[in-house]
Amino acid sequence: MALMLGGGGLIAVNSYASAGEVWGSSAGGEQQQSQTRSAETSASTIKCPEVANALREVPDTAKPQVDRELATMDSQITEAYQRFVDQKEQMGKDPQFALKAVLEPLKDKRAASIDRIAAAVSRVTGTRPQALEALAPCTLQVDDTDEGENQGQGQDQGDGQNGDGKQDNGNQVGNGSGNGGQTGNGPKASDFVDIEAVQPNVRRPDELSDASRGVFATDCGVNANGKFNPDNVIVAPGVSNGAHHMHDYVGNQANDAFASDDDLAGGETTCRNQGDKSTYYWPVLRLRNGQNENDANADGGGKDQNVGEIQTPSQVTLNFVGSPVGKVTAMPRFLRIITGDAKAHVNGNANANASWSCTGFEDRQLKDKYPICPEGSQVVRSFKFQSCWDGQNIDSANHRTHVAFADQNGRCANGFRAIPQLVQRIVYDVPPPALEGDNPAVFAVDSFPEQLHKPVTDHGDFINVFDDDLMQELVRCINDGRKCGSGDPATPPPSNPEEPGDEPSGAATPGAQDTQDPANEEQKPENPAGPAVGTPPAQGKPSATPEVQKPKAAVASDAATPRAQGTPESGGNKPVPDGAGRPQTAEGGLASTGAQLWPSAAGAVLLIAGIVLLRAGKRREVARHR
Secondary structure, eight states, X not given: OEEXXXXXXXXEEOOOGGGOOOOXXXXXSHHHHHHHHHHHHHEEEEEOOOGGGGOOOOOGGXXXXXXXXXXXXXXXXXHHHHHHXXXXXXXXXXXXXXXXXXXXXXXXXXXHHHHHHHHHHHHHHXXXXXXXXXXXXXXXXXXXXXXXXXXXXXXXXXXXXXXXOOOOTTOBTTOSTTSTTOTTOXXXXXXXXXXXXXXXXXXXXXXOTTOOOOEEEEOOOSOTTOOXXXXXXXXXXXXXXXXXXXXXXXXXXXXXXXXXXXXXXXXXXXXXXXXXXXXXXXXXXXXXXXXXOTTTTSTTTGGGTOOSEEEOOSEEEEEEEOOSSSOOOOOOTTOEEEEEOTTHHHHOSTTOOEEEEETTOTTSOBSSSEEEOOTTOOEEEEEEOOOEEXXXXXXXXXXXXXXXXXXXXXOOOTTOEEOOEEEEEEEEOOOOOBOSSSSOBEEEEOOOGGGTTOGGGOEEEEEOOBOHHHHHHHHHHHXXXXXXXXXXTTSOOOSSOOOOOSXXXXXXXXXXXXXXXXXXXXXXXXXXXXXXXXXXXXXXXXXXXXXXXXXXXXXOSSSSOOOOTTSGGGTOOOOOOTTTTSOOXXXXXXXXXXXXXXXXXXXXXXXXXXXXHHHHHHHXXXXXXX
């Protein structure tokens, strides 16, 4: 449900068929006023069209200004959302208040930014982008579950998701004072579902004889260095707090809003194989339990309504896999890929591409719900990145069109070529959400404030900074059908992960069938309450992690980008690859394995030769004396 500008007033339109309501299409009349007032009272957030998605081509010389304006528009929405939250009671009393206090001022600011974007492009191309002005107006969005729908009935809404099938009436978890400062912007009880109520929904792809079946694993740790910031160098380069939420980083430690390709090439890496300086990052997961981090009053943290204890993963698996229909080619260096949509709650599911599950239940994947895992099982986030590249560009104006998903048969579209697919799996040992009582405690990903911490907004980012030799070895490994690299040997890599389609499917709700494979294809063991086969047992609460993992430097006295302590940027120690000080697996496949074995082999040969010569000498000496 959304409230739209038009006819000098607020027009309520039915944009969600599942809501089961019909709203008028024109302003005026007591009935319309009553409906508008009701909708304003239950509206949960602000919905704005995504201008970046409408930009197909932006000249390189215009990109800096365009990126800055897009980031400014995100800040405008954040500020408008805060006004909406602060003045929601007044909106319920005055049907026109939302229009005057929130939507019209936001529309004017967006129109000015859009005009500057169009002008920056036209100065270079001589042609002004068309139809951007129509993207200026925003609406108020009503969350279906905010209106007291029964969340415990019907499998499509999470049968028994609260353990007893009770109706939660759309109450926001953490709403009100005394609930851990969670500010009432979600998540809600209806955002969680018992994984045991979900039907298996994973299918495996068919492989052709020429499939590239290899797996190359790279182990870059779990962010033990405490590398956090709220930047996004892909979508908002040069803009501090461009993400409005905190990111976990593994791999390259030079990543912030101002990092150039040269900075990344010269950066330190937490990866075991030092030839992988790629950067892998994703929104942090927090336990919203009333315990604040040191970023409680900083951008990306509390200022953007991201509160609670940051959780360190118990395991991060990064695998590169092949194509079910043929060979893969090398990724270009500095290729940028974003998977998922940080604004999917208001944008819709077209670009949503994260999956949620539990260890031991990874044949059941969720898109728009957080899982409630049974005792002994851990929460799993999975991302499968795009595996087709246009063969020319390392990025695009909307950061999406230069890469694509393969079709349902695993083939890339004309003009695109198959590249190694990054399959990312992140595991957390977090307590099950406490959805009742005066002080509920839940886990949730960081998000833009107006996205309400919905699980569908989860996303991942990747910049390829493999050195050329290692990338070629990665491709040979995958095309030859081998298993190579330096992954955690406790986690079996996926044998044949399926590529999602160009438009990933929507929610995998209880009872849903035949969805895409999860990132890790472990099958449910006979004992569903136990951990998955090959998955280490729970290792204790990640929230009890050393202070170095907290984003202390996110609280800054100046405008500089927050930097975590212990990272190279803040003058700390050089990052130590995860697993340092313990036996490591051979890195880089057969080539580097052979390189490590040659010195030992050569020594053995020389020793044997010496023994043979010594014995021959003795025989000659004996013969001479005879």
